[in-house]
Amino acid sequence: MSAREAILGRIRNARNGKDRHEQAAGATEAIAAHLARHPRGPAPAMPGDLPARFRERALKLSSDVLETADRKEVPTLLARYLNERKLPLAGVCWPSLIGLPWSSAGLDMQSRPARDSDLVGVTGAFCAIAETGTLMLLSGAETPATTSLLPETHVAVIDPRRIVATMEDAWDLLRQECRQPPRAVNFVSGPSRTADIEQTVTLGAHGPYRVLLILAPAR
Amino acid sequence: MQNNAIDFKRQVTVKLADIKLQGALSRLQSRFVEGRSAVISEIADLPETRNAAAAIRDRVLNDLEHWLLQFEQQATARGAIVHWAETDEDVNRIVAGIARQHGVRTAAKSKSMVSEECELNDALEQAGVEVMETDLGEYILQLAHEAPSHIVAPVVHKNKEEVADLFAEKHQLPRKTGIAELCREAREILRPAFLNADMGISGANFLVAETGSALIVTNEGNGRLVTTLPRVHVAITGIEKVVPTLEDVSTLVRLLPRSATGQSITNYVSVLTGTRGDADHDGPEHFHIVLLDNGRSKLLGSDMQEMLRCIRCGACMNHCPVYQNIGGHAYGWVYPGPMGSILTPLLSGLEKSPDLPNASTFCGACAAVCPVKIPLPDLLRKLREQQMERGMKSRQETFMLKAWAWLALRPNLYALATRIAVRVMRLLGGKERLLHRLPGAHGWSDGRDFPAPAGRTFRELYRQGGRK
Numbered sequence: 001m002s003a004r005e006a007i008l009g010r011i012r013n014a015r016n017g018k019d020r021h022e023q024a025a026g027a028t029e030a031i032a033a034h035l036a037r038h039p040r041g042p043a044p045a046m047p048g049d050l051p052a053r054f055r056e057r058a059l060k061l062s063s064d065v066l067e068t069a070d071r072k073e074v075p076t077l078l079a080r081y082l083n084e085r086k087l088p089l090a091g092v093c094w095p096s097l098i099g100l101p102w103s104s105a106g107l108d109m110q111s112r113p114a115r116d117s118d119l120v121g122v123t124g125a126f127c128a129i130a131e132t133g134t135l136m137l138l139s140g141a142e143t144p145a146t147t148s149l150l151p152e153t154h155v156a157v158i159d160p161r162r163i164v165a166t167m168e169d170a171w172d173l174l175r176q177e178c179r180q181p182p183r184a185v186n187f188v189s190g191p192s193r194t195a196d197i198e199q200t201v202t203l204g205a206h207g208p209y210r211v212l213l214i215l216a217p218a219r
Numbered sequence: 220m221q222n223n224a225i226d227f228k229r230q231v232t233v234k235l236a237d238i239k240l241q242g243a244l245s246r247l248q249s250r251f252v253e254g255r256s257a258v259i260s261e262i263a264d265l266p267e268t269r270n271a272a273a274a275i276r277d278r279v280l281n282d283l284e285h286w287l288l289q290f291e292q293q294a295t296a297r298g299a300i301v302h303w304a305e306t307d308e309d310v311n312r313i314v315a316g317i318a319r320q321h322g323v324r325t326a327a328k329s330k331s332m333v334s335e336e337c338e339l340n341d342a343l344e345q346a347g348v349e350v351m352e353t354d355l356g357e358y359i360l361q362l363a364h365e366a367p368s369h370i371v372a373p374v375v376h377k378n379k380e381e382v383a384d385l386f387a388e389k390h391q392l393p394r395k396t397g398i399a400e401l402c403r404e405a406r407e408i409l410r411p412a413f414l415n416a417d418m419g420i421s422g423a424n425f426l427v428a429e430t431g432s433a434l435i436v437t438n439e440g441n442g443r444l445v446t447t448l449p450r451v452h453v454a455i456t457g458i459e460k461v462v463p464t465l466e467d468v469s470t471l472v473r474l475l476p477r478s479a480t481g482q483s484i485t486n487y488v489s490v491l492t493g494t495r496g497d498a499d500h501d502g503p504e505h506f507h508i509v510l511l512d513n514g515r516s517k518l519l520g521s522d523m524q525e526m527l528r529c530i531r532c533g534a535c536m537n538h539c540p541v542y543q544n545i546g547g548h549a550y551g552w553v554y555p556g557p558m559g560s561i562l563t564p565l566l567s568g569l570e571k572s573p574d575l576p577n578a579s580t581f582c583g584a585c586a587a588v589c590p591v592k593i594p595l596p597d598l599l600r601k602l603r604e605q606q607m608e609r610g611m612k613s614r615q616e617t618f619m620l621k622a623w624a625w626l627a628l629r630p631n632l633y634a635l636a637t638r639i640a641v642r643v644m645r646l647l648g649g650k651e652r653l654l655h656r657l658p659g660a661h662g663w664s665d666g667r668d669f670p671a672p673a674g675r676t677f678r679e680l681y682r683q684g685g686r687k
């Protein structure tokens with residue numbers, strides 16, 4: 001008998017009483033019904049301005065937040081941010097963002113997945129979550145996962161209209177817009193950190209040292 | 220991992236006298252206990268949310284067979300390969316086999332307590348695979364050849380000086396002293412391991428049956444790296460980790476980091492489904508999920524089933540006065556604290572860990588903070604009962620408990636005996652009203668004095684005071 005059969009057999013035998021077949025049929029239906037309904041648990045009420053809540057929570061998680069009404073301003077904001085911190089003015093971005101006026105802001109931006117040596121990675125976001133100040137990123141050919149992971153500075157350009165209240169709302173959006181979850185859904189909440197040594201939080205473990213969120217409406 | 224739980228009592232004496240350890244443990248209390256209490260109130264309706272979380276876990280455990288099958292079907296449909304392992308040795312054999320199949324020479328690993336159950340690293344080294352732990356805490360332990368002492372903060376027992384000495388010795392670099400510098404050094408040493416690894420190994424905090432996904436929470440980003448860069452990803456977890464839907468897992472994620480480290484959310488929550496797409500630039504080509512039983516299935520349908528709700532947040536140990544005083548190593552196996560005092564006997568045998576169910580004052584702090592409402596003291600008590608029934612208690616203890624039970628069933632005699640006892644103790648207590656030695660319980664009175672009773676029993680005082 002395979003390990004699979006042995007384990008499943010033991011689990012089956014642990015269930016008490018009732019006719020097995022009847023129980024099995026009922027169970028499959030109950031599972032299908034729960035999956036179809038996918039009911040929500042209790043979630044915090046989030047009245048009011050979602051972008052304001054998002055910004056407040058993101059700052060708490062040590063992300064930096066900038067805002068502009070004009071998406072074409074994003075490169076200028078980023079250039080200023082990098083200059084202030086004496087960071088390199090070069091990086092990589094998701095293909096959908098290469099159309100922004102990077103070079104006129106003095107930035108050398110390339111549209112390709114990040115490599116180890118890249119220091120700035122610019123991404124969009126599928127959506128953002130106000131409850132915790134979190135980004136939801138989907139992996140894909142046009143949205144490589146490495147861009148938000150390998151560079152020391154991760155910059156995400158977010159459409160404020162894509163800020164939802166909770167993780168449950170984010171899943172609903174995913175169900176509406178995608179047939180199935182991509183290979184990786186990454187929820188990102190600020191710069192990577194560790195508290196393994198003396199439970200003291202240190203920013204910049206294996207992922208980015210800083211995360212800059214730029215709220216800028218898409219046209 | 221080798222089970223040394225039998226050695227508990229001796230270890231306790233050693234740990235209580237370890238001044239460095241005592242310093243380290245006090246930090247855990249201030250950071251994690253206070254951290255939790257600061258953010259847990261962000262959850263609007265905590266009692267309802269804990270009820271919901273317990274119900275989510277029970278839904279799966281009450282029909283684990285069909286939820287596992289649902290998970291397997293979805294995961295397989297997306298190109299993952301699901302393996303089933305009866306024992307820790309099976310996990311090692313399966314993972315070594317996967318490594319061989321894909322020509323793997325090097326592996327980068329993020330934290331997995333299930334792999335600690337298996338001592339996977341040793342098995343892989345023997346199979347010719349070089350394994351690098353990448354969680355900072357686990358990496359430190361790998362360098363020091365030590366076992367984790369906490370399920371969330373594995374290296375809580377070490378201070379930064381010890382880490383600095385260790386890094387200086389092993390990395391052959393000038394000794395750093397600041398925590399941030401130490402973290403940076405580890406990052407730079409480990410970066411090539413991520414980039415060059417053929418295989419990434421991770422745990423899975425949850426398996427989502429709806430989508431066939433493995434969900435991993437991390438802070439450092441190493442979990443993302445080992446599941447994104449190497450061409451093979453192996454996720455190892457227990458069969459009980461299935462959760463029905465994405466909504467259900469959202470409820471649990473609301474509780475897990477808040478209970479564990481006092482964070483509203485961990486830096487990264489990754490939901491991984493299947494292998495890389497044709498046009499993708501990253502992600503593994505092969506995704507293997509190994510499901511370990513190792514004694515879990517036999518808890519289903521028993522009066523211990525509730526233990527399988529556990530989401531490994533560590534809150535019970537952070538709040539446990541016993542853990543706070545002795546740390547995790549004394550418990551002798553992978554899982555310490557209240558949850559470990561139950562899981563270790565259940566998974567590897569009560570006879571191998573006879574002291575663990577008794578390593579509790581039944582203060583109830585663990586049950587009060589457990590996000591999935593596991594009645595930990597009740598389960599500990601049931602294990603004590605089993606010990607009694609199976610004749611595993613010492614003759615002295617059995618005799619005393621039996622004598623007490625005999626007496627307690629005879630109220631008049633009980634009243635008389637206690638009346639005499641409190642008066643004798645009062646006399647022995649003298650002016651200081653302290654007893655320096657308790658016959659038959661010097662383990663208790665070696666470290667502290669026993670306050671002498673007031674001289675009259677509760678019942679006498681009650682009768683005298685009248686009912687209010």
Ligand code: SF4
Binds near residue numbers: 589592
């Ligand atoms: S028993 Fe409860 S508190 Fe302890 S680790 Fe498990 S889920 Fe957390």
